Amino acid sequence: MLVPLKWLNEYVKIDDIDPQEFADRMTMSGSKVEEVIETGKEIENVVTGRIVKIEKHPNAEKLVVCQMDVGSETIQIITGADNVREGQIVPVALHGSKLPGGVKIKRGKLRGLESNGMLCSAAELGLGEYVPNAAAGIYILPEDTKVGVDIKDVLNLGNAVIDFEITSNRPDCLSMIGMAREASVTFNRPLSIPEIHVKENGQDVNDFIDVEIKAKDLCTRYGVRIVRNVKIEESPDWMKERLKDAGVRPINNIVDITNYVMLEYGQPLHAFDYDKISGKKIIVRRAKDGENLKTLDGKDRKLDNSMLVIADPEKPLVVAGVMGGEDSEVTEKSSNILFETANFNGTSVRLTSKKLGFRTEASSRFEKGIDPNIALDALNRAAELVVELKAGEVVSGVVDNYDNELRPWTVDISPDRINRFLGTDIPKDKMVSILESLKIDVVDKDKDVMKAVIPTFRADIELEEDIAEEIARIYGYNNIESTRIKGEALEGGLNREQKIEGIARDILTGSGLYETITYSIVSPDDFDKINIPKNSALRNTITILNPLGRDLSIMRTTLIPSMLEVIARNYSKKIESAGFFELGRVYWPLDDKISKLPEEKNMLVIGMYGDCDFYDIKGCIELLLQSLGIRKYEFKRESDNATFHPGKTAKLEVKRKNIGIVGEIHPDIIERFDIPKHVYICELDFDEIVSLSELDKHFKPLPKYPSIERDMALLVDRNIMASEIEDIIREKGGNLIESIKLFDVYEGKQIPEGKKSIAYSIIYRSDCRTLKDDEVNKVHDSIIKSVESNLGAQLRL
Amino acid sequence: MRDQLLKIKKEASEDIKKASNAIELDNVRVKYLGKKGSLTAILRGMGSLDSEERPVIGKLANEIRSEIEELINEALESVKERERHEKLKSEIIDISMPGRIKNRGARHPLTIVLDEIKEIFTGMGFLVVEGPEVELDYYNFEAMNIPKNHPARDVQDTFYINDEVLLRTQTSPMQARYMEKNKPPIRIIVPGRVYRSDTPDASHSPVFTQIEGLVVDDGITMGNLKGTLDIFARKLFGEDTKTKFRPHHFNFTEPSAELDVSCSVCKGAGCSVCKGTGWVEILGCGMVHPKVLEFCKIDHRKYSGFAFGVGLERVAMIKYGINDIRLFYENDIRFLNQF
DSSP states (O other), X not given: OEEEHHHHTTTSOOTTSOHHHHHHHHHHTTOEEEEEEETTTTOEXXXXXXXXXXXXXXXXTTOEEEEEEOSSOEEEEEEOOSOOOTXXXXXXXXXXXXXXXXXXXXXXXXXXXXXXXXXOBTGGGTOTTTSXXXXXXXXXXXXXXXXXXXXXXXXXXOOEEEEEEOOTTOGGGSSHHHHHHHHXXXXXXXXXXXXXXXXXXXXXXXXXXXXXXXXXXXXXXXXXXXXXXXXXXXOOHHHHHHHHHTTOOOOOHHHHHHHHHHHHHSOOEEEEEGGGSGGGEEEEEEOOTTOEEEBTTSOEEEOOTTSEEEEOSSSEEEETTTEEBSXXXXXXXXXXXXXXXXXXXXXXXXXXXXXXXXXOHHHHHHHHOOOGGGHHHHHHHHHHHHHHTTOOEEEEOOEEEOOSOOOOEEEEEOHHHHHHHHTOOOOHHHHHHHXXXXXXXXXXXXXXXXXXXXOTTOTTOOSHHHHHHHHHHHHOGGGSOOOOOOSSOOOOBOOHHHHHHHHHHHHHHHTTOEEOOOOSEEOTTHHHHTTOOTTOGGGOOOBOSSXXXXXXXXXXXOSHHHHHHHHXXXXXXXXXXXXXXXXXXXXXOOOOTTTOOOEEEEEEEEEEESSOOHHHHHHHHHHHHHHTTOOOOEEEEOOOOTTEEEEEEEEEEETTEEEEEEEXXXXXXXXXXXXXXXXXXXXXXHHHHHHHOOOOOOOOOOOOSOOEEEEEEEEEEXXXXXXXXXXXXXXXXXXXXXXXXXXXXXXXXXSOTTEEEEEEEEEEOOSSSOOOHHHHHHHHHHHHHHHHHHHOOEEEO | OHHHHHHHHHHHHHXXXXXXXXXXXXXXXXXXXXXXXXXHHHHHGGGXXXXXXXXXXXXXXXXXXXXXXXXXXXXXXXXXXXHHHHHHHHOOOOTTSOOOOOOOOBOOHHHHHHHHHHHHHHHTTOEEOOOOSEEXXXXXXXXXXXXXXXXXXXXXXXXXXXXXXXXXXXXXXXXXXXXXXOOSSEEEEEEEEEEOOOOXXXXXXXXXXXXXXXXXXXXXXXXXXXXXXXXXXXXXXXXTOOEEEEEEEETTEEEEEEXXXXXXXXXXXXXXXXXXXXEEEEEEEEEEOHHHHHHTTOOTTTOEEEEEEEEHHHHHHHHHTOOOTTHHXXXXXXXXXXX
């Protein structure tokens, strides 16, 4: 909220305080400052000037040459605007001047003639929002404006305005008076709210209007005043200046008065053209289903029974608290006005404005809640201003329907408890004086438990803790001593899963992979992009009702598309080769009636491209599994997964459970992602890995007896898998096998077509005796025989 | 005879001195001590000496023989030493050529900072717990004292799955989930992803990471909240970090505060990270609202607590001087390999 300090100074004297210091201290007492603004700060060296003479530019049809009296001298300036006339006073940006948006004005030549600056439009001075047709031509100033003075003085710029962030619990601060209250407490200075005196014309308001509230649940208070013989005109400068500084565009005196009072008191007011109200009667009622109203913005609004309207006996006039109707709008032709002050139910206003799809300043204020007890003050203040501005005559009396008056309530407070809660030692007297400065009365001051009497504008205070906050913020959060938590020592730390995640990250980064983090909300188009079959369970997703767009509309069920995108992005940045991994969740819809929530599973995806092949990614997985104590695992051929290359893909099984897939991404998919390289990806169920991992280490004595090494090179059909050979080696070698190492695979020259050469080095060892050559030879021979007879292998010599 | 021997000794030692390598030294050995060597010849001619002279000359000849042998060995040793030295001197490599670096790999910067934060809090006896991202409206809002139609719900634009289920907008729902199942003393942090309906730009992301903290026990004070977060700020941003607690409002804490820390980039002098103010806001915090404790069936007359919520991306951006939140989710390797 924008608070002009000049305005605030009317209620609490603060004009001796530097704006920045004011802002800092207000922030520390609970009114957070977003920005300290000086209006027109960007304008430099712009003065008022009189147009002495206008001549046509000899070389350009659309330009004119103006001789400008700028006080100290007469200078020549060229302009293209067509609304300038001799004798007018306009803003002149001199040579070396600055305008909003970082614009710098310099002397120069326009079509051969010198121009010593620029004549400015209102828009160029940053007043676009406040002056009608601000960009249409040069800003013509009133005739009596002095020549040669700083434009900031003329336009009342250079004011300090503070932009406060008002939190949702403090709607009372959305007003000058509310902020003045805070300033008065913060700086310990008296608050003075001027008394309101309305000069009335002696006629009785009841002769003009009758008010009936039919929906009392949605409207707690409704008040009305009548103003006659209205003269619609511009507001005086002081009011326009304050409105502008507070970010509101001046319209005319009546509209400006309603806005001014709203800013001052926080109470939205509405002005009706009285003569458009039929039957001298206002009815506050629910709209009928299907009822129509054309609102101020010219749109037809379809209303329903949940919405509140202000109506006359014939028709709805206003969507209550949201927006006025076009028909009863105050215009230049209006001669009698009805001012409304009201207190509408916040939730109802909120739902109505949500349904209608727009919010207004008034609706957002009603939503947040307004003290019903300020309604009448605001109405009277508006009437007072009408008289002050000579905008009309005020009919005597108000109609005020307010059945259930809201009264102050009390909260029990114990200074002892508050001190224990805050960790402070604030004396009781100090607490009382802080509360009283906040207009919270304290009774039973001599008792251990006192009563705080909460003013009705502080709907946020219900509990002792709320009072504790009031005391703490005024006492100063930074005056509360920082202390350490006392109490028993607690067993903190990471759990098993978190530790395993850490180890996995160590292993994977140690393997040269970079960790990635991608959005968990993705596009449903991802499935087609990676060839997921139409009937796949992966397509059964959690879908967001109100997504930002299709691309971010479902919760992912696989991490593979995100990984492909990361790879594609890096490839497009000319990174020739890289490897990545991501540990992240996928989300499976679960028809669990109890939790109603999906299953969130942790998955690990690894992706690499460029300088690598299948065995690199497989090696990464094996290293990870072994590091996590998973020694028995099996890679089985997988040729039916449409995301992957049918011949270069395996599924990973541990204890007969499928825990993931690894392979080369199908070439069609790679093409879709614009990656002209082989890409290898694995996706593993990380929750399974965690549950299978065995972190306890047991020492095994180092071998006491020597080992014997034997090599063998075999010629086999090329489709024989290494695992088939290894299975036989293990089967025949039994517990004499210490390790099997594949050290060469070869196809090509000297090898018959359709065959490959595959060579192993086998280490034999016993842990209870020294093996003899004979014994090992026997075993080794039996292995060879077995691979020959079972796999049709031939020993290469 | 004696003179002859002394002459041989002198000549031999001169020859040894002159010899410059192993071959020449071997030649010296042959010349004097070999089968046809001059000293050998003398020893052979000893028979012609009389019995008195023989032992004296014999002794002298043997002495000279061993002296020469020793000299040769010494010389040989120093020759070898010199040759080794010269060999090493010639084996020069260009140590300015680049080293062979194994593929480095790295944790994501968000993980690095999160690990640091976990370490700080686990060191203070906190447990790390996690909760669901697809969450019930009840836990995300109602149990956090944000009833339906409360204006505070507007501040957090929420992705809904259905009337009851949403993507959590904060890690706070885990406060309620944890308190329902665990009784005080409670000391936890809850890291995790949260979601808000913000269009991605330099400072907004529809997906981001929060770390919730919750402490509930008998006698927890606002001073404890300040003390704990002071330690956190100093450990994360450096020992000289200053903190400033500003009053604020959250529905689930009362009193509530926001914590500013002195800018770790410019040390308070003012820079682009702190927008010239010298301070950066890093988290929201406060004393757990009695209604939240009540929701979780914890007696708020007996127990009190504090809670805080840190935006991980924001902290990482401040710590590393990163100016665009989208970089975290783009995973450009030229970004990732800087950490």
